[in-house]
Amino acid sequence: MSELLGKFGVWGSRFQWADRVGEVAELESLGYGTFWLGSSPESDLELPERLLGATTSMTIATGIVNVWQTEPEDVSRSFQRIGSDRLVLGVGVGHKQIDQAYEKPYPKLVSYLDRLDVPADRLLLAALGPKVLKLAADRTAGAHPYLVPVEHTAQAREVLGDKILAPEVTVVVEEDPEAARAIAREQLAYYFTLTNYTNNWQRWGFTADEVAAPGSDRLIDALVAHGSPEQVAAKLRAHVDAGADHVAIQSLNGRYAELAEALRLKA
DSSP: HHHHSSSSSEEEEEHTTTTTTTHHHHHHHHHHEEEEESSOTTTHHHHHHHHHHSSSOOOOEEOEEEEETTHHHHHHHHHHHOOOTTEEEEEEOOTTTTTOOSHHHHHHHHHHHHHHOOGGEEEEEEOOOOHHHHHHHHHHEOOOOOOHHHHHHHHHHHHHSSSEEOOOOEEEOSHHHHHHHHHHHHHHHGGOOOHHHHHHHTTTTOOOOTTTTOOOHHHHHHHHEESSSHHHHHHHHHHHHHSSSSSEEEETTOOOHHHHHTTTTTO
């Protein structure tokens, strides 16, 4: 699957990109290999299908279909209806505070996979902790972690073995560190309320105070690559050096053309 994804892609919320299909085609022309459609795409996969129709070679991936908001049989039918060899399905359990009212997330994820009729080699799991990373290695093509430091990428590589590792990395193309952190904090405010993220950050040595809103400078700098296009590109390559097969870039202030140049995507 690594050839299908390419080395670098773009991650975007469906709420922000639903009316920007043409811009995804522009990202393809810049050399990005995959567009990740985040924020729980619906089970009909209608927007991923439109994105496939607007592009010619770019992979379209869901990042992620939420197991609490969709039925696996519905998603399976949609995947099979579309029938594209450029479609990759990312699946995950969402957030405890929002979705997980009646059932623990790990058994829910397992039962969802049991009922999902999608080829394993076109399937990835959103995974933060070692248990779900191991499930990704055992049942799918690999993992798509979100909002993680480079140290997480290195450990995930060890758990996954030779399976695909495709982390999302948030970036701000801004050379003023304080201005960049302010942009990052505005975006991350929601995540400080979600225990699956704050607990994961504490696994990497951040204190409870550091992971409380608005987040310490040290935490923000570990989670969000910021600086000039060249500095951001170097931080993205650090995830590749740590073991990522593919990096899904979510830029909070755009400038994807400059990042593509810095990453030498057309070289």
